[in-house]
Amino acid sequence: MPPDLHPAVLQAAVVLGLGLVSALLARTYRKPVFAWWTAAWTLYLLRLLAILAFVRTGAPVLLFWHQVLTGWSALALLGTALVFAERLVFRPWLLGVAAIPLAWAWVAMGQLDNVGLAAIPAAFFLAGATAHTGWVFLRYALATGSPGGGVLAGAYGLWALHHLDYPILRARGAWIPWGYYLDILLALAVGAGMLLLVADDLRRGIAALATVSRELAPGAARPRPALLDAILGQLLTLPSVRGAAYYRRDTGGALSCERGAGACEGWSGPFPDRVPFPFSATLRVPQGAGAAGALLIVGDARNPFAALDRRFLAALGEQIGTALDAATLQVGLAQRTRELERLQGLMVRQHEEERRRFARELHDxxxxxxxxxxxxxxxxxxxxxxxxxxxxxxxxxxxSGGIRGIRAVARDLRPALLDDLGLVPALASLCADFRDRSGLDVVVAMPDPATLPKVSPEGELALFRALQEALANVARHADARSVRVRLVHAGDGLTLDVRDDGRGLAGSASPGTDGTAHVGLAGMRERVAALGGDVVVAGAEGGGAAVTVRLPLARPSA
Amino acid sequence: MAPPSPIRVLLVDDHHLVRAGIRSVLAMDAEFDVVGEAGSIGEALTLIERQAPHVIVLDLSLPDASGVSGLTRVRGAAPDARVLILSMHDDPEYARQAVRAGASGYLLKDDAATDLRSAVRTAIMGGTFFSPPMARALAERSSGRDAASLDVLSQREKEVLAGIARGLTNKEIAAELGIGRRTVESHRENLMDKLGIRTVAGLTKFAIESGLVRG
Known part of the structure; x- marks a missing residue:
């Protein structure tokens, strides 16, 4: 082998290596970009083998194929870049472009004697294709900040220049191996860039996965629209992603936009056939309820999930679907809870109304x-x-005994006082009655009814029953000598405060120590909570227990 | 000032059975003349204009008024008439509110049989009358206890009280008086109510102090 050919053999070895790496990646990850890369390096290898064979045999057909394969390998590298950036769209005229090297090799070999005239258009063709390749990677690197993209942009840029210098320098009698060595260096740079790019891409994919998964953690329960907004919002934080939208499959099977964010904000209607963005990617989202959907991502350069394995993406889709299902369930649950609360309120009111009717019937x-x-x-x-x-x-x-019995039952069913005389007299009467029956010293402080704002019938009843229960607890457990009952109107609410000087929480209304107290207190709490208020049971200063009932006057909407 | 004779009484109650009962009770004395019956405040206002009653016996629970609002309207229509509340409500708070709104007394319907006539007489003389249990409750709530009197008890109640003071059980009292045990329990409740004394010791003490039994 002539020493001049040693660099060509070395280059063939390097390219073979790159081709093998690409083939391995293609086999492992099954992504089209690696298949393209393998094809490009294979064409490049064939080109080198053609020139080597030509040097050995001198058969012009080999030189012809060398010319053709050189053009095709440049086009294949450009195709690889376009596939990677998701910008390759098949057009019939592309076949014409692919035919150019074939046509020009025929013209240059058979019809032209001037080497320069033959070489210059071919060099410009190669330089153009290679520069375009560099340009695709440059745009990608700018959009995503990928170091691999940057290396590739630089390598292809230099390679494009080298394609131009070659015929000129060669025509001037430059050292032939110079071209080979530069080609080897550039091929190595592209190989390095390729590996970097793969690593970047994978990192980007995993980052994207992590970003979306963050919103899917169980426990971060949210209603469906909030969850969708969070997922779409996270997608928008990914480099080069401009918009994202969720399409829900309706019962008819058609996809329609449920929510969009970023550039997709305000989108509606069916799933688009084409989007005005360099790339769009779709993630299928299966859902248990049968209403599957799809996540559409649009942006400037390459789907951030592209590097990921299909199974990863399927799992991510399922995860999103599960989270959406859970969110829908959550909303349904919340609705059901609200409905139950409403029903409970209704039942309490109906129950009270029934009692009132009974009491009236008996008493009146x-x-x-x-x-x-x-x-x-x-x-x-x-x-x-x-x-x-x-x-x-x-x-x-x-x-008389009968009438007395009826009075007792009616009073227990519904305090007529509350309806007839109002809250303050009714509470005062409860206290007086308690004083008479228990013999305890009952100190009552209540505002003049005229200064009180209107309290809803439910509110009045809740306070009345709360006082009844609090006093009953004092009688049952406190072992007290005196009770202080205070009704205060402060701010936007009423506060009823019942304090005794008995044994305190240990012996009185602390939950769990006594079933009846517990139930009574729970009932009081529920009734007051239903009206947006609260009940606090605490130790009073100087021993004894204090029950504080707070009731807002402006009732929050249920 | 001598009371007018007869005393013109207007009944305002939505139960005609109750009105009939009141009529019967008042009819026992010729000094009362029931000049009209109304089932609502609206009817009452018409009758007040037509009949000019001296005393209006008014229920607190009426179809067109609850609580003391009816009382206020009646008082406005008949400022010179006395208004006596006759109600089923035994909570002293009603009595307090009624008197504050200008009522000349508060009588429980179950005490009407015995007390209505004296209540009307008291009212026409410018006094204020309360059913004994109401009077007691009001007094207890405002100050201390008033000394109870044997006079508020019926003959049978005095007999039951005497039995209690002698340490007899309800059953023994029933046997002694030849009445049912449930009846004795009822008398016992009534007299405790009337006297405002809830313990056997207290009742015994009262019976001795008032000379019903000897200590």
Missing amino acids: ESAQVLAAVKMELAVLHERLAPEDAVRLEDALALL
Whole structure:
């Protein structure tokens, strides 16, 4: 082998190595870009083999194929770049471009004697294709900040220049191996750039995956629109991504835009066939409820998820689908909870209404009839002989007992005082009644009813029942000597405060120590909470227990 | 000033049974003349104009008024008439509010049989009358306890009280008086209510102090 050919053999070895690496990557990752790269390096290798064979045999056909393969390998490298940047769209005229090296080799070999005239158009063709390749990577590097893209842009740029210098220098009798060595260096630079690019791309894909996954963590439960906004928002933070949108598959099977962000903000309607962006990527999102969807990402350069394995992406899609399902469920659950709360409120009101009706019926009808009967019997009583009168007295006593019983039941069912006289007199009466029955010293401080704003019937009843329960607890557990009851109107609410000087929390209303106190207190809490207020049970200063009920006057909408 | 004779009384109550009862009670004395019956405040206002009653016996629970609002309207229409509240509500707060709104008394319907006539008489004389349990509750709530009196008890209640003071059980009292045990319990409740004394010891003490039994 002539020494002149040693660099060509070395170059062939280098290119073979690059081709093998590409083939390995293509086999491992099954991405079209690696197949393209393998094809490009293979063409390049064939080109070198052609020239080597030509030097050995001198057969012009080999020189012809060398020319053709040189052009094709440059085009294949450009194709690789376009595939990588997701900018390759097949057009019929591209076949014409691919035919140029073939045509020009025929012209140059058969029809032209002037080497310079033959070489210069071919050199410009090669330089143009290579420069374009560098330009694709430069744009990619600028959009994504990828170091691999930068290296490739530089290497292809220099290579393009080298394509131009070659025929000129050669025509001037330059040392032939110079071209080979430069080609070897540039091929190595492209190889390095290629590996860097693969690493970058993978890193970018994993970063994108992590970014989206961050929003899918279980526990960060959110309603569906908030979750979608978060996912789309995260996608927008990825380099070169300009917009993202979620398309939901409706019952008819058609995809329609549910939400868009960034450049896709305000998008609606069916899934677009074409988008006005250099790249668009779609991530299928399967969903348990049968309403599958798709995530559309658009941007300037290469889908950030492109490097990732298909199975990764399928898993990511499933994860998003699960999160969306959970979010939908969450919303349904929240709705159901609200509905249950509303129903509960309704039931409490209906229950109270029923009690009120019962109480009225008993007190205002049955008891009155008994009272009327008592009056008539009393008239009779006056006209009877003394011995008969005594018997009638017994009947009258029974009547009184009956009326008393009805009163007790009616009062327990519904405090008529509250409806007839209002909150403050009703509370005051409760306290007075408690004082009479318990013998405790009850100190009451209440505002003049005229200074109080209007309290809803539910609010009045809640306070009334709360006081009833608090006093009952004092009687049951506190072992107290005195009770202080205070109603204060402050700010936008009413505060009812019941303090005793008894044994304090250990013996009184602390949850769990006594079933009845617990239930009563829980009921009080629930009733007050339903109106947006709260109940605090604490130790009072100087021993004893304090129950504080706060009730807002402007009731928050349920 | 001598009371007018007869005393013209207007009944305002939405239960005609109750009105009939009141009528019967008042009819026992010729000094009362029931000049009209109304089932609502609206009817009452018409009758007040037509009949010029001296005393209006008014229920607090009426279809067109609850609480003391009806009382205020009636007082406005008949400023010179006395208004006596006759109600089923035994909470002293009602009585307090009623008197504050200008009522001349507060009587429980179950006490009407015995007390209505004296209540009307008290009212026409310018006094204020309360059913014994109400009077007691009001007094207890405002100051201390008032001494109770044997007079508020019926004959049978005095007999039951005497039995209690002698240490007898309800059953023994029932056997002694020849009445049912439930009746005795009822009498017992009533007299405790009337006297405002809830313990056997207290009742015994009262019975001895008032001379019903000897200590």
